[in-house]
Amino acid sequence: MNFLLRVWRQPNAKARGKLVDYEARDISPNTSFLEMLDILNDNLLGRGEEPIAFDSDCREGICGTCSLTINGEAHGPDHPAAVCELYMRKFRDRATITIEPFRVRSFPIVKDLVIDRRALDRIVQAGGFISARAGSAPEANSIPVPKHDADLAMEAAACIGCGACAAACPNGSAMLFTAAKVSHLSLLPQGNPERVTRVLKMVQVMDAEGFGNCTNTYECEAVCPAEISASFIAKLNREYARASLRRSAGE
């Protein structure tokens, strides 16, 4: 297969970027999208040009490192999947493919297609944890957790932290990311003691990092490689309202 690629090139955070055209030739349909970029980079290297910088690590959809917007869609057309799980057989031969980084104000570009997502780490640092000192835990089966709650917590906890939700959102909102962590921990009895402070602090930092608000577009859910449901955003809102009321009632 052959493709015309339009790739975002930007030497560093401060420089201006632009789309540059490249051709990818003789690509097998069983090549993954990132392997196609590897091949292109090999060719660029052979021509003495600088390879395209892009991030990836596990290449099996779990580490959340890859962060490409393909033809305007975060992670490309094959939802639910991260870019590394996308194969060229999903494209038409001789298609034109535009490749950009995730575009979110809170994720500055490092180089070409590589972005800085430390803002997401800072949201978790604000309270996305259960304070459980190593060595102090009770016996694991001493607190039964209803299977339904544990399963639902797992569905939220499956978030891979890629940031596609924010990239797909017209408001650059990280609500789905934050909601997944708040929901995961508040669904479990172990997360209950910090339930109020957790949601208040995480939402505060989320706002401070410059992420936008949710206006129920559900683009986040549509592109999420881990299939996190937007209903967790409703849960986040409930948790936030509950915590605010408790806080204002002086609890």
Next chain:
Amino acid sequence: MIGSLDAKIPHGPLDQKWRSHRDHSRLVSPNNRRKFEIIVVGSGLAGGSAAATLGELGYRVRCFCFQDSPRRAHSIAAQGGINAAKNYQNDGDSLYRLFHDTIKGGDFRSREANVYRLAEVSNQIIDQCVEQGVPFAREYGGLLANRSFGGAQVSRTFYARGQTGQQLLLGCYQALCRQIAAGTVQMFPHTEMLDLVIVDGNAKGIITRSLRSGKIHKHTGDAVVLATGGYGNVFYLSTNARGCNVTATYRAYKKGALFANPSFTQIHPTCIPQSGEHQSKLTLMSESLRNDGRVWVPKRKEDRSKPPGQISETERDYYLERKYPSYGNLAPRDISSRAAKEVCDEGRGVGPGGRGVYLDFADAIKRLGENVIRERYGNLFEVYEKITGEDAYKVPMRIYPAVHYTMGGLWVDYNLMSNVPGLFVIGEANFSDHGANRLGASALMQGLADGYFILPYTLPNYLAGQMNKRPSADSPEFQKAESEVRARIKKMLDIDGKRSLDSIHRELGLLLWDKCGMSRHAKGLREALQKLSELREAFWREVRVPGNDEDFNQSLERAGRVADFLEFADLMCTDALARNESCGAHFREEHQTPEGEALRDDEKHAAVFAWEFQGDGQLASPKLHREPLHFETVHLTQRSYK
């Protein structure tokens, strides 16, 4: 320079060693802990849990990872589960059985005392993870569920769908985040360790390069903890993440730390077969699939191209069930992998190139229904469909072995300290607990055991004697290490050849897979050593590393890692050649039983092989130190899963 290796195993009965060792280890008082700076390299299960726990205790920790966030360490990709001796299933499990299975699974090439301790802390790990909010699978009554895994006849594996590693890692990432917020841990993402600094014989710091800015930094500390994972990517194609590398441990080796059993690499039996030459990695299908999937190939090689549905039951060879009736499809990894290679070598392999065997769920779907299978393995079936375009509910999966884990690593004593005082090595980066073959669901257990429950006890024992001994970053040792790192980077950028890094790395991988993979023999290993030196020369002559060092430069990152792999491969082959026996994953064709199983030589080789660096160049071959393994409790037998 190094005398006999002392593993510092405590005296006394096996089941009291760890307790009495803890009772007699030195402590650091709470008000003194903040005076110590601990460097932790790596943020996976071992590094993340160690950094978080040391932070909780009040030490000042600096944690480094090459990924853009600590949450992306490769532990995240572990699928199947984590073992513990809880015996919740009432099926006869016990601490002793977990210990015994693990030491037998490792083909009697690990230390009794270490493995027993691992089994001892396994239950605490589950308690800790549940308290952190890890959403393990549960029964309808709300209690924890288990499943069985290879190499065991009990169900002792805890799991979170097919994403157990992810959930455990996020548990310790969140604990780490809590400490970062509390100010006890300072996190350095996108940062790579390029050298270890030793002052007065003690590990006192590291040299790092920020991958984002290219800046070189000197970090001083009172102790250095390496939790940098395994070196499976030396084979180019493996199930490891693209970034996994040997650089940190190899540089420590070049600074005097011993490297133990480097040839012990695990080839995992259930991976998706390679489909093309540009493939960048292989994808694992969790071993848990073997609970319900049946492995087979056609009996006759003429049938290998037939669609599987047209091959009748009587024409199929369920070779694992046939050869190992009591474990069947749950035979350990090394044995299952070799069996797959054997049937493919006989020409009965399926799929493109004939390097594949079927993993068939038809019986399980008939017995349990598609919904149950979907609930158990749904996400794995989806991954398989994405990569191959095939629906495994309808046609059997095709699988083939791939490099997955490395049992070898830096040598450590019972305290997880290397022969270099102050250098601790935890998780996959050390060699300690899995012997010559790791059992499924044991890697997660070991990583977390080291980080949460062992290092926090053994590190203070060292630190107590190190008060106010942290050197300045301006000391000559740091200056020298920094200038060496800079010179090496410049040397790589100056090569100015034409060849791409990947082409050299791929060639290295093929060579090792062929000569030092699932089976090895002396002649092949000697050929490999010869070719490796040619390949190293080719690297330093022909490779092209574009860009500069003051910038985000992924080619430069990779060049450093490939250069280290090329040297390290020599050590692997040297070790494989020196170990004149077969054991676990190390299968020397010259040493096998009439049935083709691994034939150990306990008289001569019941030992850890630990290698000391003797300088660069052909003449300076590494020096072998042997640590004899003493078995006081278990009886050495030929491993049988029949």
